[in-house]
Amino acid sequence: xxxxxxxxxxxSIQEGENxxxxxxxxxxxxxxxxxxxxxxRGLVHLILIRSNEREKHSGRxxxxxxxxxxxxxxxxxxxxxxxxxxxxxATVPYNAGNxxxxxGGTRLMVKP
Amino acid sequence: SQxxxxxxxxxxxxxxxxxxxxxxxxxxSNPNLYWYRQAAGxxxxxxxxxxxxxxxxxxxxxNLSASRPQDRQFILSSKKLLLSDSGFxxxxxxxxxxxxxxxxxxxxxxxx
Numbered sequence: 380x381x382x383x384x385x386x387x388x389x390x391s392i393q394e395g396e397n398x399x400x401x402x403x404x405x406x407x408x409x410x411x412x413x414x415x416x417x418x419x420r421g422l423v424h425l426i427l428i429r430s431n432e433r434e435k436h437s438g439r440x441x442x443x444x445x446x447x448x449x450x451x452x453x454x455x456x457x458x459x460x461x462x463x464x465x466x467x468x469a470t471v472p473y474n475a476g477n478x479x480x481x482x483g484g485t486r487l488m489v490k491p
Numbered sequence: 492s493q494x495x496x497x498x499x500x501x502x503x504x505x506x507x508x509x510x511x512x513x514x515x516x517x518x519x520s521n522p523n524l525y526w527y528r529q530a531a532g533x534x535x536x537x538x539x540x541x542x543x544x545x546x547x548x549x550x551x552x553x554n555l556s557a558s559r560p561q562d563r564q565f566i567l568s569s570k571k572l573l574l575s576d577s578g579f580x581x582x583x584x585x586x587x588x589x590x591x592x593x594x595x596x597x598x599x600x601x602x603x
Binding site for chain 1: 497523525527532533534535537540542548550579581583585587588589590591592593594595596597599
């Protein structure tokens with residue numbers, strides 16, 4: 380079953396603009412993670428945010444988590460053409476062992 | 492360092508034929524192991540995950556099965572493939588629930 384749902388499903392922006400992707404989930408979680416996937420490849424981990432954290436930064440990436448709304452957002456600042464990829468959120472649900480479930484993803488296109 | 496191997500990269504199989512996809516992990520012990528399937532342009536569907544040798548949790552009733560004969564080996568199998576089994580299959584491992592997951596490069600399976 381899919382725990383998370385990303386919004387929007389697709390996003391097209393110009394290089395230099397910021398990109399914001401949102402993720403909603405259904406049950407309580409231990410942590411939420413964001414991944415990136417280039418076309419036809421495996422996924423690469425970007426950021427992990429624990430349920431007791433509200434915000435994390437890594438380079439041009441900023442992730443927020445609102446457990447009361449069961450939602451998270453990923454912000455990519457000053458986007459580059461190389462950021463073109465699909466972005467997925469994943470959750471480790473609370474009390475579900477080490478299950479790791481993914482949402483449907485946001486397909487980001489950054490135009491040069 | 493830890494690495495994950497998944498093979499083959501592409502596979503074309505006739506309907507009704509058997510399937511065996513193998514995933515092995517190096518450089519870690521007692522990993523949590525996962526099999527996902529991804530339809531074109533869609534999110535990742537969790538098929539199976541394993542927290543230890545011989546321990547398999549199935550998330551989706553289907554034509555597939557999984558086995559973990561060794562600590563760092565995870566096998567996805569089918570006795571008779573269906574057209575609907577076509578997709579991109581990804582193997583992943585995670586050390587503990589609050590660490591990132593690492594993905595293999597995936598197997599693109601086409602059932603004809």
